[in-house]
Amino acid sequence: MTTPDEPLIEVQDLRHEIAGRCVMAAPAFTAAKGQHTLLLGPSGSGKTTLINVITGLITPTSGEVRIAGQVMSALPAAQRDQLRRRTVGVVFQTLRLIGALSVRQNLALAQRLALGENEPAAIEALIAQVGLTHRADARPRELSQGEGQRAAIARALCAKPAIVVADEPTSALDDANAVAMSDLLLATAEATGATLLIATHDNRLRARFDRTLTLAPPRVAA
Amino acid sequence: MTLAGLSLAYLKDRALNTALNILLLTLSVATLVILVLFSSQLAERFERDAQGIDLVVGAKGSPLQLILSSIYQVDVPTGNIPLATVDLLRADPTVAEVIPLALGDSFRGYRIVGTEPAYVENFGGVLAQGQMFAADYQAVIGAQVARETGAGLGQKFVGSHGLSGDGHDHEETPFEVVGILAPTGTVLDRLIVTPVGSIWAAHGFEAPPAEGSTDDHDGHDHDGDGQQDHAAHDHEPDDHAPVETEHAAHAGGGDLEVTALLIKYRSSMAAVRLPNFINKQTELQAAAPAVEMTRLLSLLGVGIDAVRAFAILLMATSGLSIFVALYSALRQREGDMAMLRVMGARPGAIFGHIILEGVLLAAAGALLGVAVGHAVVAASAASFPQLRDMGLTAARFEPAELMIVMAAIGMGALAALIPALKVFRVDIAKTLADTR
Numbered sequence: 001m002t003t004p005d006e007p008l009i010e011v012q013d014l015r016h017e018i019a020g021r022c023v024m025a026a027p028a029f030t031a032a033k034g035q036h037t038l039l040l041g042p043s044g045s046g047k048t049t050l051i052n053v054i055t056g057l058i059t060p061t062s063g064e065v066r067i068a069g070q071v072m073s074a075l076p077a078a079q080r081d082q083l084r085r086r087t088v089g090v091v092f093q094t095l096r097l098i099g100a101l102s103v104r105q106n107l108a109l110a111q112r113l114a115l116g117e118n119e120p121a122a123i124e125a126l127i128a129q130v131g132l133t134h135r136a137d138a139r140p141r142e143l144s145q146g147e148g149q150r151a152a153i154a155r156a157l158c159a160k161p162a163i164v165v166a167d168e169p170t171s172a173l174d175d176a177n178a179v180a181m182s183d184l185l186l187a188t189a190e191a192t193g194a195t196l197l198i199a200t201h202d203n204r205l206r207a208r209f210d211r212t213l214t215l216a217p218p219r220v221a222a
Numbered sequence: 223m224t225l226a227g228l229s230l231a232y233l234k235d236r237a238l239n240t241a242l243n244i245l246l247l248t249l250s251v252a253t254l255v256i257l258v259l260f261s262s263q264l265a266e267r268f269e270r271d272a273q274g275i276d277l278v279v280g281a282k283g284s285p286l287q288l289i290l291s292s293i294y295q296v297d298v299p300t301g302n303i304p305l306a307t308v309d310l311l312r313a314d315p316t317v318a319e320v321i322p323l324a325l326g327d328s329f330r331g332y333r334i335v336g337t338e339p340a341y342v343e344n345f346g347g348v349l350a351q352g353q354m355f356a357a358d359y360q361a362v363i364g365a366q367v368a369r370e371t372g373a374g375l376g377q378k379f380v381g382s383h384g385l386s387g388d389g390h391d392h393e394e395t396p397f398e399v400v401g402i403l404a405p406t407g408t409v410l411d412r413l414i415v416t417p418v419g420s421i422w423a424a425h426g427f428e429a430p431p432a433e434g435s436t437d438d439h440d441g442h443d444h445d446g447d448g449q450q451d452h453a454a455h456d457h458e459p460d461d462h463a464p465v466e467t468e469h470a471a472h473a474g475g476g477d478l479e480v481t482a483l484l485i486k487y488r489s490s491m492a493a494v495r496l497p498n499f500i501n502k503q504t505e506l507q508a509a510a511p512a513v514e515m516t517r518l519l520s521l522l523g524v525g526i527d528a529v530r531a532f533a534i535l536l537m538a539t540s541g542l543s544i545f546v547a548l549y550s551a552l553r554q555r556e557g558d559m560a561m562l563r564v565m566g567a568r569p570g571a572i573f574g575h576i577i578l579e580g581v582l583l584a585a586a587g588a589l590l591g592v593a594v595g596h597a598v599v600a601a602s603a604a605s606f607p608q609l610r611d612m613g614l615t616a617a618r619f620e621p622a623e624l625m626i627v628m629a630a631i632g633m634g635a636l637a638a639l640i641p642a643l644k645v646f647r648v649d650i651a652k653t654l655a656d657t658r
Binding site: 055078081082085092112114118 | 225227228231232234235557561562563564565567568650654655
């Protein structure tokens with residue numbers, strides 16, 4: 001567990017290779033509790049790989065990531081799943097809501113998996129917070145792109161994670177929706193006190209974050 | 223919302239596919255259940271109706287026909303045999319009991335059997351009302367006869383000639399109900415029993431002067447297939463046992479006959495000697511119920527086995543169908559599986575959720591199959607009196623049905639196994655990247 005001053009995310013000398021080719025080389029950085037960070041980088045810079053390493057979905061070739069004080073890659077798979085379940089909420093560009101479930105059921109399932117129980121009142125409050133009360137029983141295929149994005153954000157937050165990471169959450173949206181989406185992420189993270197890390201190549205978001213990190217494409221060795 | 227709830231949600235989400243898989247399994251399970259109910263109840267009924275009877279003696283002809291007509295009361299008799307045969311066999315030291323049967327008449331389709339009280343006792347028949355017959359034209363009716371005809375004690379009825387109920391009525395010789403039997407679950411429930419003398423008298427014969435005494439029957443012309451001439455009656459030849467037949471003009475009891483004799487052995491020696499002895503007589507044949515029914519069941523068994531094989535094939539097909547449905551559904555849901563892992567679901571939990579989906583499908587099909595199987599049996603028993611008379615009922619569950627349900631559910635789990643095992647090999651990051 002972390003102490004109040006300890007960062008929730010610590011990235012050190014992180015590098016990942018696939019078939020001998022470096023696909024991600026991240027600068028060292030930390031993110032404290034409640035801090036909102038924009039991770040900017042062009043396509044191919046390894047943003048998604050970095051998110052996958054931070055969430056423990058892949059093990060980096062070198063370097064380490066500490067989440068809430070624990071080195072993700074050093075944990076056995078079961079403990080890594082548990083840490084992710086309890087600590088990290090993820091928002092993907094493609095939403096990845098479960099198509100067979102309604103918005104409310106998607107949130108309930110995520111909450112059940114993370115907390116082992118359902119808190120219906122918290123789910124309803126979150127649905128209201130993202131403005132989907134009237135669409136709570138709709139299936140993902142019945143939602144607009146904007147409604148789907150809001151449902152995905154609500155799902156990421158429904159287990160009250162200490163960290164929310166989002167991978168290209170606005171890349172498919174027009175300007176107005178991109179701003180609305182980032183504002184919603186910021187507002188909900190602010191409301192829950194979550195640490196927010198958004199990886200994007202979308203420069204439109206730069207102005208809305210007080211802290212921006214840049215991820216450069218990894219250099220190919222000569 | 224739990225992973226079990228997610229299994230249900232996925233099934234509901236592809237409702238048509240789910241319904242078709244359930245339907246396929248329902249058909250196979252229902253077929254197997256019908257076979258189980260039919261064959262087990264048939265075999266049990268055969269065994270119950272033949273209880274205590276070691277041998278049946280009747281006129282020459284088909285031994286199976288003799289057994290069916292004399293024990294199960296479902297076929298026409300092979301003919302008649304001289305009454306003297308009763309005394310002949312009663313005198314045999316290896317024979318414990320001889321029960322004569324005289325057939326040929328019926329009332330509203332229920333056979334009137336001329337016999338002795340020992341016949342009722344053989345089936346454990348107990349009087350629910352009234353008393354056992356003691357004189358000619360007194361009748362004791364089975365529980366089903368009483369229920370279906372509404373007959374009560376003291377009521378009189380007229381028997382019809384022949385076994386199908388559409389012959390002429392013996393209006394001059396009405397029977398009186400003196401006893402009603404409690405249900406036995408045997409053939410006795412649908413019979414009307416009366417002294418043998420009633421049958422003789424109804425057909426213009428007089429009983430012998432003393433019980434057990436018989437007359438010489440030499441000179442009677444029984445043809446080979448057991449059918450006889452009918453000088454006094456104009457009947458369909460296969461419609462009745464010819465108790466009276468050509469002897470209608472011989473009132474006085476000199477040519478009395480019975481239709482068949484039910485024999486109980488005193489010793490096992492009888493089984494070795496008696497059938498051969500009887501079959502050497504020109505007019506008689508002996509048939510062992512156990513042998514004939516084993517032969518019949520083995521003949522029926524070929525058909526039953528064929529239908530059973532078809533049903534098992536159908537079940538295997540439905541298992542394959544469930545496998546294909548789950549496999550293709552899970553290919554489409556690989557992204558969902560990866561997302562569940564991202565949200566923290568353990569691989570074992572997702573594995574269980576997929577297996578549960580197969581099990582839910584199979585359980586629905588299996589339970590519906592059992593319900594449909596019983597409904598079909600109930601409808602068959604209601605529609606076909608022969609099946610109802612045989613005692614076929616849908617209100618009974620066989621242990622084999624539980625086995626069928628378990629097999630179907632096991633098959634559902636097995637069909638889900640291969641798709642479910644994939645969850646342990648899934649590369650979450652790659653799947654998320656590949657399934658956008």
